Amino acid sequence: MTVSTANTARLPADLVVAPQLPDLLPSVKVRRGVLGFLRNHPTVAIGCTLLLCLILVGIFAPYLGTVDPTALAPAKRTRAPSADFWFGTDALGRDIYSRVLYGARVSLTVGLSVALCASLAGLAIGLVSGFVRWADGIVMRFMDGLMSIPPILLAVALMALTRGSVGNVILAITVAEIPRVSRLVRGVVLSLREQPYVDAAVASGTRTPMIILRHILPNTVAPMLVQATYICASAMIVESILSFIGAGTPPTIPSWGNIMAEGRALWQVKPFIVFFPAAFLSVTVLAVNLLGDGLRDALDPRMAKGL
């Protein structure tokens, strides 16, 4: 009934107007584009920022006040963190700060490579399994068999068969991760195949390769991306474990696992040797997992509209 007097003059006298009710919530600023997406999904933003920082650290390790990470200095063994040696030195007098920064290269290389390779291989196997009826049973039982072996054990066994190198570490962890990815892809493919838009594409004469390329693959990207982050995190941990038990990256290459393995004997007296690589590993894995969780929520099919 709050009709302003200026207007009432030309209104019918008996006009019934609904009561004006206030808005209950403050208006929401609609955010668009990549920045808006990051603002709406802070976990993704935090994960992304952390991970980006670590990648930059890995790339620019030589320019961040580091010295040769393999240079021995027996005179300066096991120094505590100080202005000269920010993270201290290890049992052979090597600068831990430099070693940890260079170690980021190994961990990130392994993590990202495994995520990429395992995703691609899993995608291929999952697609075959989801599309070729007769192959499905055989492939999936083989994958079940692989999955029954703990991934670390499998990686250790594979490493035992080969020479220790970063490439072989990546290969071993990838093999151990493939079954999980292919299971996921197979599940996604099977459910996508049931989608009416795939049926409609079949009815409108689209050939199977095009169906896969145009209708199936693009819709597997979201779940794959989320899975890839988890693989990346798990691969970095497995790499450290392999290095720690001496079955991974050769000791000449500084990796977080190697640094921790070498500091193990001095853990009680010189904890900082183990602490810094462990902290970096935790932060990296946390960043990747945050990214993964955030992406999972953001790419939820009900919310996936904007992407």
Next chain:
Amino acid sequence: MSALLQVNDLKKHFPVRGGLFSRTTNWVYAVDGVSFEVERGETLSLVGESGCGKSTVGRAILRLFDITAGQVVLDGQRIDDLSPGALRSMRRRVQVVFQDPFSSLNPRMRVRDILAEPIRNFGLAKSSAELEARVAALMDTVRLPHDALNRRPHEFSGGQRQRIGIARALAAEPELIVCDEAVSALDVSVKAQIINLLQDLQQEFGLALLFISHDLAIVEHMTRRVAVMYLGKIVEMAPRRQIFTAPKHPYTKALLSAVPLPEPGADRNPIILKGDVPSPINPPSGCRFHTRCPFVFARCRTEEPMLRSAGDGEWVACHLESLPEVPGPLGDPRVRRN
């Protein structure tokens, strides 16, 4: 001239898999011997409740899977046994509009690409300019603005998406469109828009429609002939007027009388069927409706009634019909509408 589509004794049994290597442990008799014809430019409706096999029939005609037995004949040519290559040219002639306007469009494709896909597949456009012109014309046909072409499905409402789905079906220049519950998911006011659009298009392009629906009021509005399905079989098939004014099969009668009418105080006397639809894994012996039929007698339990002519293009599968002079047991359910 022969019918556009002929379906002869169509059967589709789905395996139920279980065990270590997915052995077949049982069969779902989804469609179990269905025959009908669709003439050029006419609408035939398939009605029935969930699980009666009406959608399976539609998908079998689209050859989305191989059928178990029977024949699907399109314009005099069998399409059920064609190789995938030979089938492709036939696919153009039968298109589909699905129920769910949200899952029937690929969320990652632009409307332009969705509409261009069938045109490219069937080589209907000689040049990219012609393709563009065709896509634009399709948008006019379904009354959507041209600037919608560059958007993705999620930017549209349910009704608009269904228009895009119809445009995609029309893109292939089909002779028959299978409408699988094409308007069931829409709101009343939008539903009316889409029904009118479908009727206009049918007029304009001389399309035949196979209209699969559970909504009897819409079926009555849309169709020329109706086939009523129950547990994988057609129990009654007749021109619209007979079905809706003088149904013969007890199931059709019950189905019609169960629809709540938007007329308060209407003198309704619904036939309430007992129990639920039995599972199509172990369908009842004899007449499949005998477990719920109010008029069941001994013969129904053992002998399956055949679909036989009752004159005037009407077909009924009920033993009651073969008895001499059956008085309408509950009378005509439409009579109550004074």
Next chain:
Amino acid sequence: MALLDVQNLQTHFRTPEGVNRAVDGVSFHVDEGETLAIVGESGCGKSVTSMSLMRLIPEPPGKIAGSIRFQGKNLLQLSEHEMRAIRGNDISMIFQEPMTSLNPVLTVGRQIGETLRMHQGLDKQAALARAVEMLALVGIPEPARRVREYPHQLSGGMRQRVMIAIALACNPKLLIADEPTTALDVTIQAQILQLMLDLKRRVGAAIVLITHDLGVVAEIAERVMVMYAGRKVEEAPVAELFRSPRHPYTQGLLGALPRLGSSLTGAARRLAEIPGQVPSLKQRIEGCVFVGRCPIATDLCREFAPGLEEKTPRHFTACHYASKGAAAA
């Protein structure tokens, strides 16, 4: 005094795309033993209204304002604890999807008994006995055997009967049924509607029926309220509403409905259409919500939202141009 009296109910949600004013100023009442139907199309706010009555709206992202007086008490001012004593006891609810509303790992008897033990303090034996009684009441054959079964062993129609049994177990004064038959086949729907009509006579609870199906409304409602875009546009006794709808939206809705029997009466070959789309609720609508699709809208409608007006006794319409007195076409 009315059993339930809702005044200026507003339920808004915060979404990344803006504030969704799902329900924006809805008032209605329900008398004891009466059946009120709330009808409207998807997104009109009818389900959000029912959830708000039960205070089942998570806050945030939602926010409810106005008043919901049940037997004189404002439900919006009760604590969550006090509200829990009302839910399932004085006010209970039936949902659309009977499979997801039942707990798959508990027997039917346990689920009916649970509410009885919680609200009425019955012991295990008594609760089970009452569960058997309730199953018999909702027409489930062999109730003594069925109480020990799990939801997956029941068919869709049976599950909806169980839902009704749970809802009625504590003799509620108000039953909110949100699309109770939408997921069911027409012959099963007929069974459930028959059951609801039968129970209405025997149990005497007031019912708020939320539905989009005008046929179901005609079947069991006494009074109907039509919602559009979060607001109430019309309310009338059921026969009156179907005979002489006054709001252009209700008129359009009834005109757009294909009718059974059209082949007999030779009715028009074309359905009436309501052109256009439902407006976005993410923007504030100053005037009438139906203005964009209304055939008789003027500048007046764009500027001032019409209030509900009693055009004929008990028939309220929110439209500046709905004639008073004698019914419009």
